[in-house]
Amino acid sequence: MQRNGTTSRRWSGATLAVAAAVAVVLSPATATAAPTTPPAPAAPPAPAPPATAADASRLVAEAGQQLTALDEQVHAAQVTVAEQQQLAAVAAQTADQAQTALDAYAPQLAAIAQGAHTTQSRMAAFLTGSSAEDVVQQMTTLDLIASHTEGLLAEVSIAERTAQEARTAADAAAAQATAGLAELERQQAEVRSRVAAYEADFDRLTAAEQAAVTTRLAGPSLAAPSTAAVVAAAPSDQVAAALEKALAQIGDAYVWGGTGPDGFDCSGLTSFAYAAAGVALPHSSRAQSRMGVAVDRSALQPGDLVFFGSPVYHVGIYVGDGKMVHARTFGQPVAVTSVDQGDYAGARRVLGQ
Known part of the structure; x- marks a missing residue:
């Protein structure tokens, strides 16, 4: 070859x-x-x-x-x-x-x-x-x-x-x-x-x-933040539960249509994490992008959902310090990357309103 x-x-x-x-x-x-x-x-x-x-x-x-x-x-x-x-x-x-x-x-x-x-x-x-x-x-x-x-x-x-x-x-x-x-x-x-x-x-x-x-x-993989530190910075117990569940999936496989517990696609991961907080999200990043309230990039808090594409086709969970955890793409495991990517489309706050 x-x-x-x-x-x-x-x-x-x-x-x-x-x-x-x-x-x-x-x-x-x-x-x-x-x-x-x-x-x-x-x-x-x-x-x-x-x-x-x-x-x-x-x-x-x-x-x-x-x-x-x-x-x-x-x-x-x-x-x-x-x-x-x-x-x-x-x-x-x-x-x-x-x-x-x-x-x-x-x-x-x-x-x-x-x-x-x-x-x-x-x-x-x-x-x-x-x-x-x-x-x-x-x-x-x-x-x-x-x-x-x-x-x-x-x-x-x-x-x-x-x-x-x-x-x-x-x-x-x-x-x-x-x-x-x-x-x-x-x-x-x-x-x-x-x-x-x-x-x-x-x-x-x-x-x-x-x-x-x-x-x-x-985006490039980044070192995962300390789960304890992220949870401590969460604005509420509900948000903390969702963040802890999402970060625990780092390294799990990307699976088309996956909703866990061992494989996920992007909206499958967010739905799985938010379920730990008692919140049901639809298994669709586009549908999730219509929930909650809009949040400016400068006002992001851990637990906010961040979206990409127009129309929206991808979603992750903001963990602070400009980073998000997400089920990345086909063949790649759940990981932490920068939230600042070229097709960033906005964020929504479903918890802690």
């Missing part, structure tokens, strides 16, 4: 094509919205093989960057599908309640069906009335019954229409959730395939090239 300016290594199409992003257009849906799951764009034709080891390293780094974005897209889709499934469940419950309300009219409708028709009762009133006053009284009673019947039938009509609309909405919500889940599963399979190709390409690099790729993707 040559490493002196040229390379004979074989590179996968995932790296050479720099892995075109999978489009996830699954907006949080209302119960009546139609499924919206457009297909992913086709990957561009693969360029010529890299001429040098430096070119190969650059392509692997670019593929890793795009894989990180794809990883976040899948997580965002998972959150959306969960929302769609919840909407479908609520819509189904509403439909069941509407049907129950409609069914409650059944005994009254049966009684009406078994009673005499109003016109026949009016004739009977004429034939059986003992006096004009008696006839008027019977007909007044019949008019009241007829008015009640008409009102009841109007109520039944409204209930029936409500039940039908609720069932239609429930069916649409269920169809959207099903379609979203199918698209999500397809994207997950696509990312798994690309991850395997990326990791194979990464393994072909020299140790120095791998280090350069990792630094480019996630």
